[in-house]
Amino acid sequence: MRLSRFFMPILKENPKEAEIVSHRLMLRAGMIRQQSQGIYSWLPLGKKVLDKVNNIIRQEQNRAGAIELSMPTLQSAELWQESGRYDAYGKEMLRIKDRQDRPMLYGPTNEEMVTDIFRSSVKSYKDLPLNLYHIQLKFRDEIRPRFGTMRSREFMMKDAYSFDLTREGAEHSYNKMFAAYLRTFDRLGLRAIPMRADTGPIGGNLSHEFIILADTGESEVFCHKDFVDFDIPAESTDFDSVEGLKAIFDKWTSLYAATSEMHDEAAFNAVPEGDRLSARGIEVGHIFYFGTKYSEPMGAKVQGPDGKEHFVHMGSYGIGPTRLVPAIIEASHDDNGIIWPASVAPFDIVVINMKAGDQACDDTCELIYAALTKAGKDVLYDDTDDRAGTKFATADLIGVPVQIIAGPRAVANGEVEVKDRKTGARETMTIEAAINRFVA
Numbered sequence: 001m002r003l004s005r006f007f008m009p010i011l012k013e014n015p016k017e018a019e020i021v022s023h024r025l026m027l028r029a030g031m032i033r034q035q036s037q038g039i040y041s042w043l044p045l046g047k048k049v050l051d052k053v054n055n056i057i058r059q060e061q062n063r064a065g066a067i068e069l070s071m072p073t074l075q076s077a078e079l080w081q082e083s084g085r086y087d088a089y090g091k092e093m094l095r096i097k098d099r100q101d102r103p104m105l106y107g108p109t110n111e112e113m114v115t116d117i118f119r120s121s122v123k124s125y126k127d128l129p130l131n132l133y134h135i136q137l138k139f140r141d142e143i144r145p146r147f148g149t150m151r152s153r154e155f156m157m158k159d160a161y162s163f164d165l166t167r168e169g170a171e172h173s174y175n176k177m178f179a180a181y182l183r184t185f186d187r188l189g190l191r192a193i194p195m196r197a198d199t200g201p202i203g204g205n206l207s208h209e210f211i212i213l214a215d216t217g218e219s220e221v222f223c224h225k226d227f228v229d230f231d232i233p234a235e236s237t238d239f240d241s242v243e244g245l246k247a248i249f250d251k252w253t254s255l256y257a258a259t260s261e262m263h264d265e266a267a268f269n270a271v272p273e274g275d276r277l278s279a280r281g282i283e284v285g286h287i288f289y290f291g292t293k294y295s296e297p298m299g300a301k302v303q304g305p306d307g308k309e310h311f312v313h314m315g316s317y318g319i320g321p322t323r324l325v326p327a328i329i330e331a332s333h334d335d336n337g338i339i340w341p342a343s344v345a346p347f348d349i350v351v352i353n354m355k356a357g358d359q360a361c362d363d364t365c366e367l368i369y370a371a372l373t374k375a376g377k378d379v380l381y382d383d384t385d386d387r388a389g390t391k392f393a394t395a396d397l398i399g400v401p402v403q404i405i406a407g408p409r410a411v412a413n414g415e416v417e418v419k420d421r422k423t424g425a426r427e428t429m430t431i432e433a434a435i436n437r438f439v440a
């Protein structure tokens with residue numbers, strides 16, 4: 001992508017409304033724009049990152065055996081009357097009437113809808129277990145939307161829903177998502193700690209929140225510090241192994257970890273003082289087992305091996321991609337801007353032409369841009385006629401992991417500079433060596 005043809009409205013000034021660093025940097029880098037309170041557009045740079053986050057989530061959901069579908073954002077109130085949640089949900093639910101005056105709502109979550117899909121077509125235990133997920137916008141009319149897309153009113157959620165014949169089966173489904181979440185957050189460059197959680201209005205009795213430690217987090221959390229070094233389940237994890245996944249779950253729940261709502265002072269004090277971590281955190285995922293809470297009132301049942309009908313045991317599993325993007329920035333930035341982990345960076349490499357219009361610089365940059373693009377790299381080429389200082393500041397701000405800098409003096413020697421955004425290390429090398437480093 002040539003920067004001269006891209007749409008990346010960089011802000012020079014620090015936006016006043018942004019209270020935390022991720023919000024400030026997302027606005028400055030031209031990733032998002034607020035359209036009305038708590039409702040955002042994702043501009044092209046932000047959209048690229050969000051798509052990468054979603055793809056990692058998707059890969060790990062699929063690996064764990066979940067199946068993707070897409071449910072609508074608008075739902076009929078009737079379904080929610082069946083589960084009893086239409087009145088219970090309160091003011092966070094955006095209620096709408098259609099032209100026939102039928103009550104509708106913008107979905108804050110999809111338990112009812114997915115249960116309806118399930119009951120309409122699954123009749124036998126032989127079709128279980130089943131886990132259906134989508135990545136879709138949600139709306140919750142939050143009292144205090146803030147911190148940009150960290151807590152917005154319209155936001156994206158990956159929500160998965162599992163169906164099993166028995167509680168034991170449902171626990172295995174829960175453990176699959178538990179392990180998938182550990183892998184997902186790790187691939188996003190984050191250390192997320194599963195913490196025992198309150199089940200809130202969704203209900204049930206087995207629940208964990210996945211929390212990233214960050215000073216700007218809204219939750220107060222308490223845990224054993226060893227979680228920071230625990231091993232992440234390998235790519236080769238067998239998601240069909242009941243014992244294998246139980247072992248991962250047991251290991252990751254063996255030490256104390258709880259948010260303030262579930263905090264048990266006495267249990268925490270039993271942790272040796274030097275191992276106690278009391279911090280702030282950002283909730284990036286939340287998983288629940290809630291048994292037959294929806295299947296009973298909504299009549300979602302299957303025939304079991306005993307020939308009798310059984311209400312299915314369900315769980316739901318959420319991740320917030322539009323919260324994850326700022327959470328990644330909170331965890332990875334410096335005074336100059338964002339430092340993306342390679343897995344979610346909007347571009348792999350930025351090529352900076354320090355003197356656009358200079359024939360040698362132009363030729364060199366075009367050559368590098370073409371070679372790296374051909375090799376499958378996603379390259380941003382800063383071909384604008386901005387001053388070199390402005391270009392360096394922009395490249396640092398948007399956090400692309402590698403910068404290849406072509407200035408007249410180096411180019412005259414057949415060389416360019418390669419800068420690592422994270423360490424700041426710069427290396428001068430031949431043009432060919434620079435290309436080969438990233439093509440190999």
Ligand code: ATP
Nearest residue numbers: 149150151152155157283284285286318319320323
């Ligand atoms: P919170 O406690 O932060 O209000 P929640 O417990 O209501 O969140 P869940 O229903 O568990 O949220 O939703 C699953 C995930 O969706 C959360 O872990 C979070 O990552 C994301 N999420 C929830 N609400 C928002 C929001 N207002 N803005 C952005 N992401 C959100």
Ligand code: MG
Nearest residue numbers: 209283285286
């Ligand atoms: Mg939650």
